[in-house]
Amino acid sequence: MDLHLRHAAPTDQERAAVDALLGPPTSSWLGGTRGDVARDTHVAHGGRETREQRHLLLPALEALQARVGWISETGLEYVCTRLGVPPADAWGVATFYALLSTTPRAPRVLHVCDDVACRCKGAAELIEQLERKVGPAHSHGPHGDHVEIDPHSAVWMRSPCLGLCDQAPAAFLQQAGDARHERLVGELTVERAVTLLQEPPPAFVPHSDMPKQLVYSMEHRRPFFMQDDSPLMTETSTLRLPQDDNDAPQHRGLLDRIGIVDPTDIAAYRNTGGFDALRRAIELGPDAVIREVIDSKLMGRGGAAFPTGRKWDAVAKQSAHPHYLICNADESEPGTFKDRVLLDGDPFAIVESMAIAGFATGCERGFLYIRGEYPLGASRVQHAIDEARKHGFLGGNILGRGIRFDIEIRRGAGAYICGEETAIFNSIEGFRGEPRNKPPFPVQAGLFGLPTVVNNVETLANIPAIVLNGGQAFARIGTEESTGTKLFCLSGNVERPGVYEVEFGKTVRDLLDMAGGVTNGRKLQAMLLGGAAGVFIGPNDLDIPLTFEGARAAKATLGSGVLVAFDEAVDMKQILLRIASFFRDESCGQCVPCRVGTVRQEEALYRIASGKTIGGVSGEIALLDEVGLAMKDSSICGLGQTAYAAIESAIHRVGLLNGKSEIHI
Amino acid sequence: MSLTIDGRKVSVREGTTILAACREIGIEIPTLCFLETLHPINACRICVVEVEGGRVLVPSCSRAAEEGMVVHTQSSRVKHSRKLVLEMLASSVDLSTTPQVAEWIEEYEAKPERFGPPAPPAAPGTRDASVPGHHAPPNPEFAATVAEPAKIDNDLYVRDYAKCILCYKCVEACGPDHQNTFAIAVAGRGFDAHISTEFAVPLPESACVYCGNCIAVCPTGALMATTEYEKRAAGTWDESRMTTTDTICPYCGVGCTLRLHVDDGVIVKATSPLENSITQGNLCIKGRFGWRFVQNRDAVPGGNGAGNGDGR
Ligand SMILES: Cc1cc2nc3c(=O)[nH]c(=O)nc-3n(C[C@H](O)[C@H](O)[C@H](O)COP(=O)(O)O)c2cc1C
Ligand code: SF4
Ligand code: SF4
Ligand code: SF4
Ligand code: FES
Numbered sequence: 001m002d003l004h005l006r007h008a009a010p011t012d013q014e015r016a017a018v019d020a021l022l023g024p025p026t027s028s029w030l031g032g033t034r035g036d037v038a039r040d041t042h043v044a045h046g047g048r049e050t051r052e053q054r055h056l057l058l059p060a061l062e063a064l065q066a067r068v069g070w071i072s073e074t075g076l077e078y079v080c081t082r083l084g085v086p087p088a089d090a091w092g093v094a095t096f097y098a099l100l101s102t103t104p105r106a107p108r109v110l111h112v113c114d115d116v117a118c119r120c121k122g123a124a125e126l127i128e129q130l131e132r133k134v135g136p137a138h139s140h141g142p143h144g145d146h147v148e149i150d151p152h153s154a155v156w157m158r159s160p161c162l163g164l165c166d167q168a169p170a171a172f173l174q175q176a177g178d179a180r181h182e183r184l185v186g187e188l189t190v191e192r193a194v195t196l197l198q199e200p201p202p203a204f205v206p207h208s209d210m211p212k213q214l215v216y217s218m219e220h221r222r223p224f225f226m227q228d229d230s231p232l233m234t235e236t237s238t239l240r241l242p243q244d245d246n247d248a249p250q251h252r253g254l255l256d257r258i259g260i261v262d263p264t265d266i267a268a269y270r271n272t273g274g275f276d277a278l279r280r281a282i283e284l285g286p287d288a289v290i291r292e293v294i295d296s297k298l299m300g301r302g303g304a305a306f307p308t309g310r311k312w313d314a315v316a317k318q319s320a321h322p323h324y325l326i327c328n329a330d331e332s333e334p335g336t337f338k339d340r341v342l343l344d345g346d347p348f349a350i351v352e353s354m355a356i357a358g359f360a361t362g363c364e365r366g367f368l369y370i371r372g373e374y375p376l377g378a379s380r381v382q383h384a385i386d387e388a389r390k391h392g393f394l395g396g397n398i399l400g401r402g403i404r405f406d407i408e409i410r411r412g413a414g415a416y417i418c419g420e421e422t423a424i425f426n427s428i429e430g431f432r433g434e435p436r437n438k439p440p441f442p443v444q445a446g447l448f449g450l451p452t453v454v455n456n457v458e459t460l461a462n463i464p465a466i467v468l469n470g471g472q473a474f475a476r477i478g479t480e481e482s483t484g485t486k487l488f489c490l491s492g493n494v495e496r497p498g499v500y501e502v503e504f505g506k507t508v509r510d511l512l513d514m515a516g517g518v519t520n521g522r523k524l525q526a527m528l529l530g531g532a533a534g535v536f537i538g539p540n541d542l543d544i545p546l547t548f549e550g551a552r553a554a555k556a557t558l559g560s561g562v563l564v565a566f567d568e569a570v571d572m573k574q575i576l577l578r579i580a581s582f583f584r585d586e587s588c589g590q591c592v593p594c595r596v597g598t599v600r601q602e603e604a605l606y607r608i609a610s611g612k613t614i615g616g617v618s619g620e621i622a623l624l625d626e627v628g629l630a631m632k633d634s635s636i637c638g639l640g641q642t643a644y645a646a647i648e649s650a651i652h653r654v655g656l657l658n659g660k661s662e663i664h665i
Numbered sequence: 666m667s668l669t670i671d672g673r674k675v676s677v678r679e680g681t682t683i684l685a686a687c688r689e690i691g692i693e694i695p696t697l698c699f700l701e702t703l704h705p706i707n708a709c710r711i712c713v714v715e716v717e718g719g720r721v722l723v724p725s726c727s728r729a730a731e732e733g734m735v736v737h738t739q740s741s742r743v744k745h746s747r748k749l750v751l752e753m754l755a756s757s758v759d760l761s762t763t764p765q766v767a768e769w770i771e772e773y774e775a776k777p778e779r780f781g782p783p784a785p786p787a788a789p790g791t792r793d794a795s796v797p798g799h800h801a802p803p804n805p806e807f808a809a810t811v812a813e814p815a816k817i818d819n820d821l822y823v824r825d826y827a828k829c830i831l832c833y834k835c836v837e838a839c840g841p842d843h844q845n846t847f848a849i850a851v852a853g854r855g856f857d858a859h860i861s862t863e864f865a866v867p868l869p870e871s872a873c874v875y876c877g878n879c880i881a882v883c884p885t886g887a888l889m890a891t892t893e894y895e896k897r898a899a900g901t902w903d904e905s906r907m908t909t910t911d912t913i914c915p916y917c918g919v920g921c922t923l924r925l926h927v928d929d930g931v932i933v934k935a936t937s938p939l940e941n942s943i944t945q946g947n948l949c950i951k952g953r954f955g956w957r958f959v960q961n962r963d964a965v966p967g968g969n970g971a972g973n974g975d976g977r
């Protein structure tokens with residue numbers, strides 16, 4: 001293949017951004033200056049070696065976005081030259097991700113969440129005010145290369161759930177340029193939004209520069225910072241454990257270190273038992289570790305509830321090599337924010353867990369794929385990886401035992417679908433994040449076509465305890481089929497939103513009570529279980545046990561552990577419409593039932609909400625049912641298959657659209 | 666290995682798809698995105714069948730038959746999904762030049778109009794400029810469509826994406842499966858996904874080499890040689906009147922089989938048979954488009970003799 005390029009030179013900024021990631025070009029064939037490199041004269045560069053770097057395409061596009069604020073034609077071409085990717089192909093990738101802009105855009109962007117949990121906290125009203133005060137949301141800029149952009153300009157856009165639902169309304173601030181800055185902002189007010197748009201954010205503070213004594217207070221898990229304008233404030237504002245309001249900090253499990261142990265200090269991690277499990281795992285050997293995980297009956301926490309031990313065993317037994325490990329930190333299911341708390345608050349534990357998983361399943365390379373909206377988590381985990389490597393817990397000779405394993409971080413760029421276990425492969429490999437057809441399954445042919453373990457962050461976070469205390473001890477916690485503890489994400493109209501860790505066996509009501517019940521003593525209208533891909537339940541369904549088997553029996557799902565409460569004042573039609581709009585936006589577009597079905601579904605709900613139905617509300621519901629069944633039966637992946645689940649339950653289980661009497665189990 | 670399809674036992678070789686197994690025993694299954702010469706992308710989902718024990722339906726075009734599989738090709742779930750896929754496509758895409766689809770719509774009793782009247786075409790370039798993760802609210806008066814004006818930016822072929830079902834065939838043919846040129850790709854996301862060159866530049870500025878191998882695989886007529894496009898626009902395209910002649914391309918030593926489609930003594934299109942083992946339906950720009958001299962009616966008298974003036 002010859003690359004067809006227009007050979008317009010990248011700007012200095014663009015070249016610098018890409019070279020910072022890929023290193024300077026080694027040849028004029030790869031975008032270097034002709035004559036600089038003597039060996040160019042008789043050798044052609046490129047080919048396979050270059051193309052094998054394709055997995056750096058998304059990081060390179062992100063580098064351009066972060067430095068320039070958008071991806072121009074010359075910038076894209078330069079990336080294509082360096083990586084041997086055809087420009088049309090790279091264009092297809094660049095236009096797949098919501099956090100990348102392929103038209104000129106202001107360097108500062110405030111992504112304001114208008115998803116379901118934030119709507120319970122006034123996000124829709126906030127956005128209306130924002131529209132009045134600063135004008136409409138940015139849609140897309142004029143086409144054309146290097147349109148002059150005011151370096152101080154700012155725009156805002158709507159965003160799906162940002163994983164900060166406990167601090168709703170939430171926003172994500174992106175500042176491109178030399179003073180690159182990214183952060184999540186909680187408890188957004190319109191005044192604060194206007195300030196964020198007007199004032200350049202403080203420069204990014206690397207961990208090493210953080211004054212430690214300010215960061216951690218041993219007595220209180222929170223708040224770490226009091227001053228709202230402290231540049232470090234937001235560094236920790238993402239962590240909040242309201243469970244401590246109920247109980248004194250006590251042994252719980254996954255949340256043990258959160259807010260107590262400095263997440264940037266490897267010594268502090270080791271002083272609290274860190275890396276003991278890795279040492280123990282190496283003593284036990286891979287087979288024994290897998291046996292413990294099987295004995296623990298640990299089920300995946302990412303949504304599909306697949307037994308982790310069986311997955312590991314299947315990969316370990318594959319003869320094709322190398323094997324790969326992926327820690328799925330894409331966490332984009334609306335209402336989910338538990339993985340963020342683990343990534344921000346206990347990053348060494350994720351690194352250690354990945355090292356154990358990699359060791360047990362015969363991987364030498366692991367990827368942590370984290371959603372682009374979690375910059376703090378990404379930098380904390382990167383720091384933890386670097387520290388772990390320095391101390392011999394990662395790298396070519398782990399603990400002096402000749403074991404190899406290392407981790408690379410890949411940041412997503414705004415695509416829920418990339419959390420799907422096969423879409424994540426395509427995204428990492430530098431292709432559009434489109435799910436693959438199964439079979440073959442990831443354990444047989446996953447990342448780069450090789451056997452791959454994909455596990456959720458929370459799933460992996462359980463591993464050290466299993467290795468240290470044994471699988472059977474773990475299996476004794478919780479219920480017969482749901483072992484261990486589970487993180488639940490309480491948000492919406494509850495008194496104390498946040499992540500709650502409980503042993504399996506509690507009911508929805510228990511969790512709702514722990515979170516202080518419905519805000520202001522209002523009546524509960526409905527709850528969303530398991531996220532946008534989950535189900536709604538009514539106020540009479542609160543005794544559903546939050547176990548895999550209990551949820552299954554009640555025709556519900558735990559999904560990723562989401563519990564969003566909606567009080568009687570919430571306009572549920574708007575909530576259903578938002579969910580439909582989410583699926584329409586997040587469908588990859590590959591298969592017809594999902595690509596068109598999510599549009600037809602949103603249209604029907606929109607007609608219901610605007611009172612312009614085809615065939616009355618019952619006609620629209622019949623239409624929704626038919627479209628929903630086809631999506632469920634014939635879509636390629638879980639997104640399309642569950643795109644109607646929540647809406648169907650809202651209509652037929654809770655009776656939210658037509659006042660039908662509630663059916664409960 | 667043997668499996669049961671609609672109650673009939675079938676024995677097939679390992680690796681055979683369910684679709685191929687069905688065809689062996691004469692069971693017809695509609696397909697759109699499937700083509701023997703391309704990697705199955707299984708995106709259109711019209712070929713789904715029900716496999717007993719499975720949670721969801723499976724695409725027969727790519728799922729390999731397994732020992733003991735029990736397959737139903739006409740269950741109510743299958744019929745429902747096929748009907749809905751047809752309704753979804755027909756309500757959002759212009760299928761007027763997609764062969765067979767009208768019969769299927771009748772067979773499955775699909776009623777695409779029940780989603781509302783189709784939305785009018787978008788202004789040129791609107792779909793190219795879609796922003797992933799964002800879309801305008803629906804219009805309660807219309808069912809959304811992919812309609813937009815045809816892209817006519819070169820003399821050889823037309824890209825009328827209002828007819829595109831996003832089957833990925835052209836992308837595969839241009840890229841990894843045949844041509845290795847990678848001039849086009851799927852861009853955008855969800856309903857706004859569309860086939861595009863980089864930055865949506867016109868074809869002459871793109872990497873396109875005009876082999877037309879994308880046209881050869883396009884199942885909907887979204888990609889069409891200009892000669893055919895113009896005759897259709899003029900209402901003078903009538904396949905029943907045409908004859909085809911297979912010959913050998915005169916240009917180079919590869920010797921591709923050319924199939925000339927001739928209407929009243931005039932070549933109106935050149936293709937190559939899909940089943941030809943050398944071309945697999947592919948040609949290069951010369952074979953695909955380089956025959957106009959044969960019938961150059963305006964040849965200069967005493968010129969190079971390339972045309973005799975009446976094209977015969
Ligand atoms: C549309 C879609 C999005 C998903 N997003 C995530 C995600 O963000 N994080 C995650 O862990 N799993 C996600 N999953 C589930 C994964 O496909 C996969 O089952 C999971 O990562 C496996 O890990 P586990 O066994 O540890 O749960 C998603 C699934 C679908 C269908
Ligand atoms: S179901 Fe939706 S998200 Fe999944 S492959 Fe199909 S179009 Fe893409
Ligand atoms: S242009 Fe034709 S071949 Fe290409 S995706 Fe559309 S329908 Fe398929
Ligand atoms: S179509 Fe192209 S490759 Fe084939 S014989 Fe003609 S000139 Fe040669
Ligand atoms: S952050 Fe807004 S809904 Fe989750």
Ligand code: FES
Nearest residue numbers: 707709710712726
């Ligand atoms: S023909 Fe099988 S999915 Fe399209």
